[in-house]
Structures are given as structure tokens and as C-alpha cells.
Amino acid sequence: MAGSASEAPRRYERTAEWLLLSIAFFTIAASFKTSEVLTVGDWDMWVDWKDREWWPLLYPLLTVTYPALSQALFWKHFRLPIGATFAVLGIMVPTWLALWTGHIGWTNFPWTMVWSGTLIPCALVLDGVLMLTGSAFVTAIFGASLFSIIFYPANWPFLAPYRIVVEHMGQLATVADLIGYTFTRTSMPEYLRIIERGTLRTFGENPAVISALFSGFLSVIMYSGWYWVGLKLSELPRVPNAFRRYMGLAA
Numbered sequence: 001m002a003g004s005a006s007e008a009p010r011r012y013e014r015t016a017e018w019l020l021l022s023i024a025f026f027t028i029a030a031s032f033k034t035s036e037v038l039t040v041g042d043w044d045m046w047v048d049w050k051d052r053e054w055w056p057l058l059y060p061l062l063t064v065t066y067p068a069l070s071q072a073l074f075w076k077h078f079r080l081p082i083g084a085t086f087a088v089l090g091i092m093v094p095t096w097l098a099l100w101t102g103h104i105g106w107t108n109f110p111w112t113m114v115w116s117g118t119l120i121p122c123a124l125v126l127d128g129v130l131m132l133t134g135s136a137f138v139t140a141i142f143g144a145s146l147f148s149i150i151f152y153p154a155n156w157p158f159l160a161p162y163r164i165v166v167e168h169m170g171q172l173a174t175v176a177d178l179i180g181y182t183f184t185r186t187s188m189p190e191y192l193r194i195i196e197r198g199t200l201r202t203f204g205e206n207p208a209v210i211s212a213l214f215s216g217f218l219s220v221i222m223y224s225g226w227y228w229v230g231l232k233l234s235e236l237p238r239v240p241n242a243f244r245r246y247m248g249l250a251a
Contacts, residue, residue, distance in 0.1 A: 029090035032066040033098075036091060045099070047113050047162055048180030050155075057211040060122060060148035061218050063091065067123055068144070068223040071130060072230025081131035084147075088123035092116070113179055121154040122147040136227055144223035145216035152212050 036044075039062045043049055071083030095116045103114040129143030130136070162176035173181075 025086070025090055028066060028070060028087055029094050032063075032087060032091045033094045035065065036063060036095075044116050045103070045114050046180065047115065047159075048176040050117070050159060050162075050176065052206070052208040053211050055117075055211075056148075056152040056208050057215045059117065060119070060151040061215045061222060063088075063119060064126075064144060064147050064219045064223050065226045066091070067126055067147070068226035069230035069233070071126070071139070072136070072227045073234050075130060075136070076231060076234050081127045084123040084126040084130075085120070088119045092119065109183070113183060115158065117151070117155045117158070119151070122151050125150060140220055140224045140227065144219040147223075148215035148219040149212050151215075152208050 040059055043055060044059050049055070066087040067084035069083075070087035071081070074080045074083035074086065099114050099116060103109045104111065126139065126143040126147045129146070130139045133139060162174060162179070164175050165172055166175060166178055167173075168178055168181065
């Protein structure tokens with residue numbers, strides 16, 4: 001009886017810890033998804049909008065924010081290099097739920113047209129650099145830059161079939177362009193974009209390389225700012241003592 005009585009507080013404590021972790025996950029997921037929708041919009045959804053200039057430049061740059069913030073919280077309080085992966089899973093889950101319920105189940109768009117790029121390899125590299133070095137400074141320089149640089153290669157296996165060149169009405173186009181021509185979408189004027197209209201292609205034959213390198217450079221600055229924000233936010237609320245004891249840290 002005494003043993004079962006002593007186990008009850010521990011069981012309640014574990015339940016509270018799982019509830020706290022679940023609340024943190026869905027809070028980060030909701031705020032991260034809201035930030036991604038307001039900054040990136042539908043650029044990562046339509047397959048014909050995954051161009052070689054702006055998609056590898058903007059998407060990893062604007063989504064390195066919450067992984068940096070989450071890394072600061074996990075690393076400062078628990079010494080766990082899992083913050084980036086935790087945040088990226090938080091954005092991938094609601095993204096695919098939204099695609100499945102809204103664009104697949106509601107509007108009947110095919111999966112070949114609406115799919116989101118993956119950030120999981122980028123997050124694993126970012127956490128791996130922090131785990132191996134233990135330095136936020138080194139992670140900001142190398143990890144944040146690799147987060148953006150490997151984004152396009154990591155998604156290339158999914159994107160390569162849509163980069164095949166086809167002839168459409170006497171003009172060369174890609175399979176992704178042909179899908180965009182076939183499925184007409186009505187939307188607001190700001191979403192009627194002209195893909196790959198810019199000057200990045202003047203710097204080289206493949207603009208995706210230039211975009212990825214430039215995004216990697218800017219991600220160093222973006223990561224550093226949001227890591228600092230995470231450190232400041234971690235000073236406001238005290239982490240519950242029960243959760244800190246569970247992680248093996250002093251209260």
C-alpha cells in the first residue's frame with residue numbers, strides 16, 4: 001500500500017509533464033504555422049510555384065525563426081539539442097492536416113499539385129551542429145547556413161519529376177508549369193504571381209544554387225536574432241520544478 005501511495009504523486013507528475021509538453025508542442029505548432037502563412041503564404045503549397053529562385057530563397061529563410069527560438073529554450077533549460085526538430089514537426093503536422101482536409105478533402109485538388117516541402121533534414125542538421133559543438137555561435141554560422149543550403153537538395157527527390165521539360169503549344173515548359181496551366185485557380189490579385197521573373201538568373205546558369213547560398217547567408221542573421229529572442233523569452237517564465245527534476249536538472 002505504501003508503495004502504491006508513493007507512486008501516485010509520481011504518476012500525476014508524469015501526467016503533468018506530458019500535458020505540459022503537449023501544450024508546448026501545439027502552441028509552437030499553431031504560432032509557427034500562423035507565422036509561415038503570413039510570411040510565405042501559398043508559395044510552398046502549389047507545385048508550379050516551387051520555382052528555382054524564390055522558393056529556395058524565402059521558405060528556409062522565413063522558417064528558420066522558430067527552430068532558432070525553440071533551440072534556445074531547449075538548450076538553455078535542458079541541454080537537449082532537439083529544439084529545431086521539435087519546432088519543425090510542429091509546422092509539418094498542421095501543414096499536412098490542412099492540405100489533407102482543405103485542399104484534398106474539400107476542394108479535391110490532387111496530391112501531385114499540393115504538397116509541402118520538408119524541413120526535417122534541415123532541422124536535423126541544425127540540431128546536429130548544436131549537439132556536436134555545444135555553441136550557439138557556431139550553430140548560427142554553420143548550422144543556420146546549412147539549414148537553408150540543403151533545403152533545395154533535400155526536396156529535390158520530390159520535385160525532380162515536375163522539372164521534366166515538355167512541349168506545350170509550341171513552347172518549352174515543365175511538368176509543374178503544365179499542371180498549373182491545367183488547374184485554373186481563382187484567387188486574390190496578390191497571389192497571381194509570375195514565377196522566376198527576376199535578375200537572379202543573371203548570376204549563373206542555375207539560379208537555385210545562387211538562391212540557396214544567399215538564403216544561407218541571410219539565415220545566419222535571422223537565426224541569431226531569433227535565438228536571442230528565445231533566450232529573452234526563457235527568462236520570463238520559470239520552468240516548472242517537476243519538469244526540471246524529471247530532466248535531471250536542479251530546480
